[in-house]
Amino acid sequence: MKRYPRAAVILVGLAGATVAGMGISSLRGILAPTLLTLVLTICAAPVRDWLPARGVPRGIATPTIVLVVFGVLAAFVYAIVIALAQFLAMLPTYSDQFAQIGEGVARWLGSAGIGQAQIQAIVAGIDPRNIVATVAGALGGVAALTGALVIVLTMMILMAADSAYARVIFGQLREVNPDFIAAITQYTSNVRRYMVVTTLLGIVQGTLNTIALAFLGVPSALLWGMLSFLCSFIPNVGYFIALIPPLFFGFLVGGWSTAVVVLVVYAVINAVVQSIVQPRVVGQAVSLSQTVTLFSVLFWAVIMGPIGAILAVPLTLLAKAVLMDADPRARRWQPAVGPTAETRALLSAEVEQERADRKAARTATEPAPPPLKG
Structure with missing residues (x-):
């Protein structure tokens, strides 16, 4: 089997990782809620298996877990939206304080030799109106959040349904x-x-x-x-x-x-x-x-x-x-x-050995006790 130079293998691997990263980034609108759903499904799996073991029909247990997990997630998301909306509405009431901070920052930057154009650009970012625009843009619209939650709910239902076959599929793949x-x-x-x-x-x-x-x-x-x-x-x-x-x-x-x-x-x-x-x-x-x-x-x-x-x-x-x-x-x-576990064990052994060596060194340097009289 032909062996390629290590540098070539590393460069090809980095190039492949770069292409894969760009592909994942271009599909983040789909992959982000899908991967979030995967993690939520993994976390909820023990509860979904525990309920049928306690006599709850699987046809009831699975939809119940899905709705509870999704309900908690959706409630949390919209609670953040409501709290953030209240915060943005409250922000203009602190315009005077923001102005004072902006003036103080401008004086300090001017004393440090920063140009007037740079100072104005920095101080403009302290304006509450700009902060509102920045936060609102980072949050996105409610429609975008709702669309992501729809993807999460749909994927959660499908993953929960497919998980019934996961044990059989894993058993078959374990042989391969x-x-x-x-x-x-x-x-x-x-x-x-x-x-x-x-x-x-x-x-x-x-x-x-x-x-x-x-x-x-x-x-x-x-x-x-x-x-x-x-x-x-x-x-x-x-x-x-x-x-x-x-x-x-x-x-x-x-x-x-x-x-x-x-x-x-x-x-x-x-x-x-x-x-x-x-x-x-x-x-x-x-x-x-x-x-x-x-x-x-x-x-x-x-x-x-x-x-x-x-x-x-x-x-x-x-x-x-x-x-x-x-x-x-x-x-x-x-x-x-x-x-790894082996690494931790080796590190612990080294620490114990260092302690033993320090103790032995202290014992060797201590003066011997005087002989007992009589």
């Missing part, structure tokens, strides 16, 4: 390619655990942030709480995205003291929920390094927009399962993507 089926099975388990845990912790995080912001008098506290919930699915950078709006409006209504309190509250809640609780509960379900996780957020956000950022971890795990976990020859590269 057992590694692929094992990788996909592990993927569904890991994604389900990650999404369920992140959802529950995101609800707790959003609720605590909403209560704290409402107590501090920050406007649109419910909207920022829902934003915090959404951003809990975006690793590394989601915290900062969720922090900026309440921090800014906290400064508007209460000055630096309120802004500092908002910063402290968000930092404490984020540190406890996402840095302490979530890693312990999720465990090894997300075997991705921090660098790969951040890159995946940026990559999928560019390819598929906000949904891509929210689904960055599930999508990256899916690509890893198909391209790496399902191929025995490619599994040797798993430690480059994230720590």
